[in-house]
Amino acid sequence: MWQIAESDLPAISIGAAILGTGGGGNPYLGMLRVRELLRRGRRIRVIDPEDLHDSDLLVVSGAMGSPTVSYEKLARGDEEAEAVRALERHLGRRFTAVAPLEMGGGNSMAALCVGALVDLPVVNGDGMGRAFPELQMITYLIYGGTPSPSAVADDKGNRVVIDEVVDARWLERIARAVTIEVGGHAGLATAVMDGAHCKASIIPRTLELAHRIGTAVLRARDEKADPVDAMLAVCGGRRYLRGKIVDVERRLARGFARGRVELVGFGDDSGRTVVIDFQNENLVIWEDGEATVTVPDLITIVTSDRGDPVTTELLRYGYRVDVLVLPCPEQLKTERALAVVGPRAFGYDVEYRPFA
Amino acid sequence: MWQIAESDLPAISIGAAILGTGGGGNPYLGMLRVRELLRRGRRIRVIDPEDLHDSDLLVVSGAMGSPTVSYEKLARGDEEAEAVRALERHLGRRFTAVAPLEMGGGNSMAALCVGALVDLPVVNGDGMGRAFPELQMITYLIYGGTPSPSAVADDKGNRVVIDEVVDARWLERIARAVTIEVGGHAGLATAVMDGAHCKASIIPRTLELAHRIGTAVLRARDEKADPVDAMLAVCGGRRYLRGKIVDVERRLARGFARGRVELVGFGDDSGRTVVIDFQNENLVIWEDGEATVTVPDLITIVTSDRGDPVTTELLRYGYRVDVLVLPCPEQLKTERALAVVGPRAFGYDVEYRPFA
Incomplete structure (x- = not known):
C-alpha cells in the first residue's frame, strides 16, 4: 500500500x-x-x-x-x-x-x-x-x-x-x-x-506512472536537464514537433471544449506545419493533409522549456511547445476498444495506426 | 369510487x-x-x-x-x-x-x-x-x-x-x-x-369537472346547441373574443413550444385585435397594448362551431375560434402561488388581476 x-x-x-x-x-x-x-x-x-x-x-x-x-x-x-x-x-x-x-x-x-x-x-x-x-x-x-x-x-x-x-x-x-x-x-x-x-x-498502475513521470520532470528542472527528454525516458514515446502555436480555434459545444490548434516547427522542425484537433483532449495530428497520429495514441503538448503540460483550454498564440506522442495502453488497441475510442468513434474516417 | x-x-x-x-x-x-x-x-x-x-x-x-x-x-x-x-x-x-x-x-x-x-x-x-x-x-x-x-x-x-x-x-x-x-x-x-x-x-375533483365539461360539449353537439355556451355553463368564465387566427409564431425553445397567436374579431367583436402569448400553455392576452388577462386565469381557444379545444401546437392561420377565459382555482390566487404561477413568474411585468 x-x-x-x-x-x-x-x-x-x-x-x-x-x-x-x-x-x-x-x-x-x-x-x-x-x-x-x-x-x-x-x-x-x-x-x-x-x-x-x-x-x-x-x-x-x-x-x-x-x-x-x-x-x-x-x-x-x-x-x-x-x-x-x-x-x-x-x-x-x-x-x-x-x-x-x-x-x-x-x-x-x-x-x-x-x-x-x-x-x-x-x-x-x-x-x-x-x-x-x-x-x-x-x-x-x-x-x-x-x-x-x-x-x-x-x-x-x-x-x-x-x-x-x-x-x-x-x-x-x-x-x-x-x-x-x-x-x-x-x-x-x-x-x-x-x-x-x-x-x-x-x-x-497509472497513478504510479504519473508519479514517476512527474518526478522525472521535477528532477530534470532541478538539475537543469531537459524535462521533456526526462519524461520521455519514463513513459516512452517521442517528440513529434518542437514549435510555436500560431493559431487556436476553440469553442464550447455541448459542454465540450472543441477546437484545433496550429503549430509551426522550429530548428530541425522548421518548415513543418501541424494542426491538432481536440475535444477536451487532443485527438488527431494533421500534417500535409494526413492524419499522422490519432486516438487512442496519446498526443500531449508541453512547454519546451519546463515540460509543463498545456491543457487544451490553455493553448495560446505564441507558446513555444513540444508536441509529444506517447504510446497508449494495449487495452485501448483491441478491436473492441477501438470501436469506442478509435478515430472513427470521434467521426474521423481514418484507420488507427499505432504511431510508436 | x-x-x-x-x-x-x-x-x-x-x-x-x-x-x-x-x-x-x-x-x-x-x-x-x-x-x-x-x-x-x-x-x-x-x-x-x-x-x-x-x-x-x-x-x-x-x-x-x-x-x-x-x-x-x-x-x-x-x-x-x-x-x-x-x-x-x-x-x-x-x-x-x-x-x-x-x-x-x-x-x-x-x-x-x-x-x-x-x-x-x-x-x-x-x-x-x-x-x-x-x-x-x-x-x-x-x-x-x-x-x-x-x-x-x-x-x-x-x-x-x-x-x-x-x-x-x-x-x-x-x-x-x-x-x-x-x-x-x-x-x-x-x-x-x-x-x-x-x-x-x-x-x-378536476377529473370530474373535465368529465362534466366534456359531457356538456358532446351533448350540445348532439342537440345542435352551441357547445361553447354549454361548456361555459359548466365551468363558469366567459367568451373573450370570437374571431379568426391571422398570425401564428411558434418555436421550440429549451423543449418548450413558445410563441404568440394573433386573432381578429368577428361580428360583435369586429375591429378588435388580440394577441395571446404562450409557453406550451396560453399565458397572456394582449389587447390595445395592455395585458387584459394573465396566468393563472385560464385562457383557452376552442373552435367556434364544435367547441374543440385547440392546443397551442395546432393553432393555424384561418381557424375560426372562440377565446375563452375561465376562472382559476382559489389555490392559485394566493400570494404564495402567484409568486410561482403569476404573470411575473413568466417574466411579465404586470400584476395579476382576476378577470372573472
Whole structure:
C-alpha cells in the first residue's frame, strides 16, 4: 500500500496532466484541494489492482464537464464524494474501494479526493490510461462493466441517480445533459463492479506512472536537464514537433471544449506545419493533409522549456511547445476498444495506426 | 369510487384539454392509449381526495416535454408507469395511490394510464386545475411538498432518479434537461407525499369537472346547441373574443413550444385585435397594448362551431375560434402561488388581476 504524502502531489499532478493529453480539467486546483485534505489529517491509501479481493465492491469516480469550466468556476471539491454517497444510498451498500475514471489534469486528483473524503482506498490505475472526453470510453465499461446505476452530484446540493440506461452511450448523454444543466461541472460515480472485474479491466498502475513521470520532470528542472527528454525516458514515446502555436480555434459545444490548434516547427522542425484537433483532449495530428497520429495514441503538448503540460483550454498564440506522442495502453488497441475510442468513434474516417 | 368506463374517455379528454389552456400534449393519443388498456381488461379506479387516508403514500404522475413532441413522436405509453416503478424501487416502498400532475391535453390521461398499468387508484384532482409548463407550478409543491426524489423514464429504457434537489425549480431544470436529451418526451413521477398533504394541496375533483365539461360539449353537439355556451355553463368564465387566427409564431425553445397567436374579431367583436402569448400553455392576452388577462386565469381557444379545444401546437392561420377565459382555482390566487404561477413568474411585468 502506498499512502499519498503531500510531497507526492506535485509529481502526480504533472504526470497525470501529461498522460491527460490536454484534458481532464485544471490540475492545479485539484492538487490544492487534495493538499488541503491531507493537511487536515485525511489519509489517502493507494492499493494495487492485484490487492483487490474478487468480492470487493468498487465505484469509479471522477469529475464530469468541460475542462474550460474547471478554470472558470471553482468546484466545491466534494462533488465526486457526494456522487459516491448518493450511489451508496441508492444501492443500500457500501463501496470498499474507489477506482479513478481517468488520468488527466484534475481528474486523477478527483479520485484521490474521494479516497480522502469517504476514506476508501484508491486503486492504482484508471479506466483510460489517459483522458478521453466521454464516459463510454472507460475500459471498465468497454470490457463489460455496467453503466447503471451511476450518480451525478453538483456543487449546489443536486444529486441525480441514473438508475437504468440502455447502454454506456446513453449514460454519457444523460449524465452530460445533467452536468451541463447544473453549470458544466459535476462529480460522477459510475461503473459499479466487483474486484474481479476491476482487476480484469483497469489500466493498471497509472497513478504510479504519473508519479514517476512527474518526478522525472521535477528532477530534470532541478538539475537543469531537459524535462521533456526526462519524461520521455519514463513513459516512452517521442517528440513529434518542437514549435510555436500560431493559431487556436476553440469553442464550447455541448459542454465540450472543441477546437484545433496550429503549430509551426522550429530548428530541425522548421518548415513543418501541424494542426491538432481536440475535444477536451487532443485527438488527431494533421500534417500535409494526413492524419499522422490519432486516438487512442496519446498526443500531449508541453512547454519546451519546463515540460509543463498545456491543457487544451490553455493553448495560446505564441507558446513555444513540444508536441509529444506517447504510446497508449494495449487495452485501448483491441478491436473492441477501438470501436469506442478509435478515430472513427470521434467521426474521423481514418484507420488507427499505432504511431510508436 | 368512480371506475372509469371507455364511454367516459371522450368527455374527459375534451374537458381536460379545455382546462389545459392549450397545453398538456396530444389529447387524442392519450385517449386511445387509455381506451386500449380498458379494452384489455385493466381497471382505472378514481377516488376523491377526502377518501384518502392520511397515511397513504402518493406519487404525482404526468408526462414531461414539449406538447409539440407529443404530436410528432409516438410515446410507448408506459413511460409514466416506469417512472413510478423506478421511484418505488429507489424508495423501497409501494405507493397506494397516484395523483395527476395537471389537467390538459394528454396529461390527464397519463395519470389514468398509470392507474391502469400499476393498478393504483387515481385521485380525482390535480396539481394545477389547468396545465402549466413547469414542474414547480404544481400546488403539491407550492404548498410544501417535496420535489425529491423524483423519477424520469423514457421510451427506450432509460430511468433517472433525481434523488436530491435544492428546490422545485432545480427539479424542473434537471428533469427538463434529461427529458430534452431523451427526445423531448418522458414520463415523470414526483412530489411523493402522504394522504394528508395530498388532501391539503390538491385542486380537488378536476377529473370530474373535465368529465362534466366534456359531457356538456358532446351533448350540445348532439342537440345542435352551441357547445361553447354549454361548456361555459359548466365551468363558469366567459367568451373573450370570437374571431379568426391571422398570425401564428411558434418555436421550440429549451423543449418548450413558445410563441404568440394573433386573432381578429368577428361580428360583435369586429375591429378588435388580440394577441395571446404562450409557453406550451396560453399565458397572456394582449389587447390595445395592455395585458387584459394573465396566468393563472385560464385562457383557452376552442373552435367556434364544435367547441374543440385547440392546443397551442395546432393553432393555424384561418381557424375560426372562440377565446375563452375561465376562472382559476382559489389555490392559485394566493400570494404564495402567484409568486410561482403569476404573470411575473413568466417574466411579465404586470400584476395579476382576476378577470372573472
